[in-house]
Every structure is written in C-alpha cells, then in structure tokens.
Amino acid sequence: MGQTLFDKIWDAHVVSSNEGFPDILYIDTHFIHEVTSPQAFDGLRTRGLPVFRPKQTVATADHNVPTIDQHLPIKEELSRYQVDMLTKNCKDFGIELYGLGHPFQGIVHVIGPELGITRPGGTYVCGDSHTSTHGAFGAIAFGIGTSQVEQVMATQCLLQSRPKRMKIEVNGTLQKGVGAKDIILYIIAQISAAGGTGYAVEYAGDTIRSLSMEGRMTICNMSIEMGARCGLIAPDETTINYVKGREFAPKGEEWDKAVAYWQTLYSDEDAQFDSVLSFKAEDIEPMITYGTNPGMGIGVTQHVPETASFEAKEQGSYKKALDYMGLHDDETLLGKPIDYVFIGSCTNSRIEDLREVAQFVKGKHKADNVVVWVVPGSKQVQEQAIREGLDKIFDAAGFPLREPGCSACLGMNEDKIPAGKYCVSTSNRNFEGRQGPNSRTFLASPLTAAASAITGKVTDIREFLKEGELV
Structure with missing residues (x-):
C-alpha cells in the first residue's frame, strides 16, 4: 500500500517507535518568539541544560513589538519585558536572534519561508498555533506548548502520537475576486471549527495547485482553525522556484540533492486517507x-x-x-x-x-x-x-x-x-x-x-x- 505525503515525512523523522507509546519525532527547525519561550528557558536553567542544537533554533520578536517607532523603547511594560527577556535568553544560550532592527526580523511564520529556512520534507515546530503555515512547502509543521518548547530545546525531539490523515480536494476555477483566504474560510465554514480535529490535512486538487506559495501559506496557516494538527501541500515546481536562491536555501550540489528528494514528496496514488472531502471552486464567493x-x-x-x-x-x-x-x-x-x-x-x-x-x-x-x-x-x-x-x-x-x-x-x-x-x-x-x-x-x-x-x-x-x- 502506498503512503501519504504526511506519512513519508513522519516516518523519515521517527527516532524511536514503540507500540502503545507516542513516537519520538526529530525536529529539523524550532522557531521561537518572545511569548512562549521564557518559561522554557527558565526550565533549562533550573535543570542546568543547554539548548541541544542552537543552530537549529530560529528566534525573532513579533507578538509584542510596536508597529510604529520601532527604534524607540517599547512603551508597554509587559511587552518590553518579554522582548528584553528574549534578547537575554538568546544571548545566554547561544541562539541567533532576529530582533527589532535586524533586517530579518518579522513574524515567525513569514520569515521562515522568505529566508529559505522552511523547506519541503522537514519538521518544524513553534510555540504558536499557526506554525501550520510552513506545511505549505510539503512539510510537517505544528504548534506546541511551552513544556514542549523546553523539550525541543533540550533534545531536538518531541513525543508525538501520529494523527489521522485527511485529504481536502478543491477543484475548478475560482471566481474573480476570490482567493486563498476565501477558500480556507469556505472550507472551515463547511466543516466547522472542529471538523479537522485529530487530523493532519493534505490540501490537493487543481485549484490548490494553481495557487502561489503565498496563497498556499494562507491555506495551511488556518488549518488549526478547523482543529487540525497541521496542514500541508505537496511540493511542486511552484515550491521549488520559491525556495531557490533564498538566504538559507541549499546551494550548488546540495541544492540539486535537495530538489531530487523534494520531487519524491507526494501522496502515492494508492495512499489511504482516513477522510476525504471535496469542494468545487466555483461554489466559493468572497x-x-x-x-x-x-x-x-x-x-x-x-x-x-x-x-x-x-x-x-x-x-x-x-x-x-x-x-x-x-x-x-x-x-x-x-x-x-x-x-x-x-x-x-x-x-x-x-x-x-x-x-x-x-x-x-x-x-x-x-x-x-x-x-x-x-x-x-x-x-x-x-x-x-x-x-x-x-x-x-x-x-x-x-x-x-x-x-x-x-x-x-x-x-x-x-x-x-x-x-x-x-x-x-x-x-x-x-x-x-x-x-x-x-x-x-x-x-x-x-x-x-x-x-x-x-x-x-x-x-x-x-x-x-x-x-x-x-x-
């Protein structure tokens, strides 16, 4: 029997699997920001532990930052404290920080893709529910709690139970004025805010294929809003062309090897999903x-x-x-x-x-x-x-x-x-x-x-x- 895209990536990252227990899943990249990381850093200090692989940890300030006069001290006391603590924690634990004033600073789920950090076939986590955004590249990406943030910092691994698999197909031609945001809001309205609970959702169909990477990120971003564990879209030429040449994308021979692997990342024709839903693009209005x-x-x-x-x-x-x-x-x-x-x-x-x-x-x-x-x-x-x-x-x-x-x-x-x-x-x-x-x-x-x-x-x-x- 064939495998789903999700299972191919999951299986490639399982460090240990024992029946009746969650899998130990290796995490390629851990994104952190100022809101959900302070307690995790304190936990490491209490146990006398370092960040296990700081080069695979990407930090930025995004939730608490002002959006005017960023060159001035942050006015709100709690926001200023959280951003300052992120700066201190990253310095203490050897993590590079894209903080205020840095040319790579931004919302964590925007900078990962645009810098070429997010790539097909990887596993990505962050103490933020909208980590599912990164699944648009054909990756497994999901939000985690603060205790799990500490777990990844300490081991670069997570205890995770494999979710069920759902495929959502959208086929047809969208009306003018209708875009990716309308697609995902329509899907959620049809299946409810709990309709994807317990599932990893793969989006497929010619409508999804026609979307830009930005559009695909919008779709996967809101997977959590239907209760799904994550959302993902199989990589294709659109994906590869987006990643190519970005700051941290593979270069030269490593690029060729990466692309060869990425081209194997799709659900096999005989792959079995636990649930399959289909929608017509023509039915979607703004x-x-x-x-x-x-x-x-x-x-x-x-x-x-x-x-x-x-x-x-x-x-x-x-x-x-x-x-x-x-x-x-x-x-x-x-x-x-x-x-x-x-x-x-x-x-x-x-x-x-x-x-x-x-x-x-x-x-x-x-x-x-x-x-x-x-x-x-x-x-x-x-x-x-x-x-x-x-x-x-x-x-x-x-x-x-x-x-x-x-x-x-x-x-x-x-x-x-x-x-x-x-x-x-x-x-x-x-x-x-x-x-x-x-x-x-x-x-x-x-x-x-x-x-x-x-x-x-x-x-x-x-x-x-x-x-x-x-x-």
Whole structure:
C-alpha cells in the first residue's frame, strides 16, 4: 500500500517507535518568539541544560513589538519585558536572534519561508498555533506548548502520537475576486471549527495547485482553525522556484540533492486517507465571518443563519456569539458600517498580499469613518514594498504602511481595536476580545478588507469587478 505525503515525512523523522507509546519525532527547525519561550528557558536553567542544537533554533520578536517607532523603547511594560527577556535568553544560550532592527526580523511564520529556512520534507515546530503555515512547502509543521518548547530545546525531539490523515480536494476555477483566504474560510465554514480535529490535512486538487506559495501559506496557516494538527501541500515546481536562491536555501550540489528528494514528496496514488472531502471552486464567493470563531463564516452576499437552524444544545452559544457581535438572525452584513480595517498577520502580510491591496486602492481613498492599518509581515516585506513604491500608494489612499509585527491580530501591543468597534481583518481568529477587549472582528480576504476600507462598510469586491476596476 502506498503512503501519504504526511506519512513519508513522519516516518523519515521517527527516532524511536514503540507500540502503545507516542513516537519520538526529530525536529529539523524550532522557531521561537518572545511569548512562549521564557518559561522554557527558565526550565533549562533550573535543570542546568543547554539548548541541544542552537543552530537549529530560529528566534525573532513579533507578538509584542510596536508597529510604529520601532527604534524607540517599547512603551508597554509587559511587552518590553518579554522582548528584553528574549534578547537575554538568546544571548545566554547561544541562539541567533532576529530582533527589532535586524533586517530579518518579522513574524515567525513569514520569515521562515522568505529566508529559505522552511523547506519541503522537514519538521518544524513553534510555540504558536499557526506554525501550520510552513506545511505549505510539503512539510510537517505544528504548534506546541511551552513544556514542549523546553523539550525541543533540550533534545531536538518531541513525543508525538501520529494523527489521522485527511485529504481536502478543491477543484475548478475560482471566481474573480476570490482567493486563498476565501477558500480556507469556505472550507472551515463547511466543516466547522472542529471538523479537522485529530487530523493532519493534505490540501490537493487543481485549484490548490494553481495557487502561489503565498496563497498556499494562507491555506495551511488556518488549518488549526478547523482543529487540525497541521496542514500541508505537496511540493511542486511552484515550491521549488520559491525556495531557490533564498538566504538559507541549499546551494550548488546540495541544492540539486535537495530538489531530487523534494520531487519524491507526494501522496502515492494508492495512499489511504482516513477522510476525504471535496469542494468545487466555483461554489466559493468572497467570504466573511459573522461570529466568534472562524467556522462562523458566510459568503458575503448570504445572510446570518437563523438560531433555530442549529441543534438545541448549540443555540445558547450561538446566540451569545451574535449578541457579542451585535448581530441578529437573518441579517445581511453587506453594507454594514465598519470602523477599522487591519491588513496583516501571519495569514496575509506577505508582499503578494500588499501588492494586491495596493493595485486595488491605487487612485482611491479610504472612507472617512475607517481607520486602516497595513502591517507587513517582516522587514524584508516592508523594504520590498518601499522599493516597489507601494508605501506611496498606501499613503495616498489613507492606508499608512507600518512596521512589521503581529499587530492587531491579537492585540498584544498597542495595536488594539476599541471596544464595540467593528474591524474587517485579514487575520486568522475572530475570538471574543482577540483584537482588543470587546472588539468585534469580521475575518476576510485582503481584497474584501481593502474594498470595505474604501466604502466604509462591508463590501462585495465583485461590485468593483463589474465596473472593470480590478483584473
């Protein structure tokens, strides 16, 4: 019997396997940041242990960093303390840090791929749930808890039970104005925020194959939002062309060997999956969430579901979510006034996302009632945007380009949405208070967010397509 892509990579990294126990899995690269690493470092100090393989540990500051005036001391005391502790810990344990001011600094799930650290066939972990992003390269990548962060630091290995395997196929041609973010929001809305629980999900089909690496990263990034352990996409020429020539990508003869191996990374035709789901690209329209988990999503022209359409045991929590969002049964979101637009996060802050938004907003200006934050995912993205003149387009449109960081995705710095305000966000979670205490989040694609910023209300990007303003 053939193997799935997931099993090929997993088996290549098993150090020891005994029936009835988790496997000991070798980890190729461990990404760390300032939020989930301090306790792990303290644990090593307590036990008198070094970081076992510091050269396979990549550190950056992203969650707590400000996105304006990064050259100045961080104002928030807790944020400043966490960033300072990361600096001290990396120095003490011999780990290179891409901290504030470093040309490689940025969101951990943006810098790994853009630096060529993330590659097909590897295993990648981080104390951050959206580590699944790296699976877009045909790799096993997942988030871990703080105790596991310490475990990897000490041994470069993890105790892990093999998850079940799911394949999600998307085939067909997307409508204009529909992109990767809409695909993944649609899938999660169809199977629920728990529909992938216990699975490693492989995304396949000609629609997925047609996506850029940035689009594939968006898809895999939100695998955790359906409860999956990880998400991955088999590497192909698109993957190889993306990795080639990057800072830490293999060079010369090592590159040739790597590519030869990467070309073996696919699920065999007779590979068995525990679950297979199929979707038609033509059924997907621009998506937007209305509730307080990413599974509560609808096409932008659809109406909020009726409470009575849910099972009795679910109606209480559903009503609670609508009350929090200030919405009601059968309401349409189209035309609903908004207050903020956030374009950024590890889901949608890459150069392709910024180019797409800039192309759309060029010659337009944001609505007076909307505050817009455009936050690049890394210093490299920021510098590339400036070289291409995107910053000038953004400034003219009232979309100021800020400095890199996680920003309003989770509001751990100064970038918080005020209580009761509505934000159309390109991030990955719409939990209660995620973007600030009592803030209200609509998740959407970069194009939907940009169009809503221009009109000042939730907008169907296809309205602009009819006018011929977007190709």
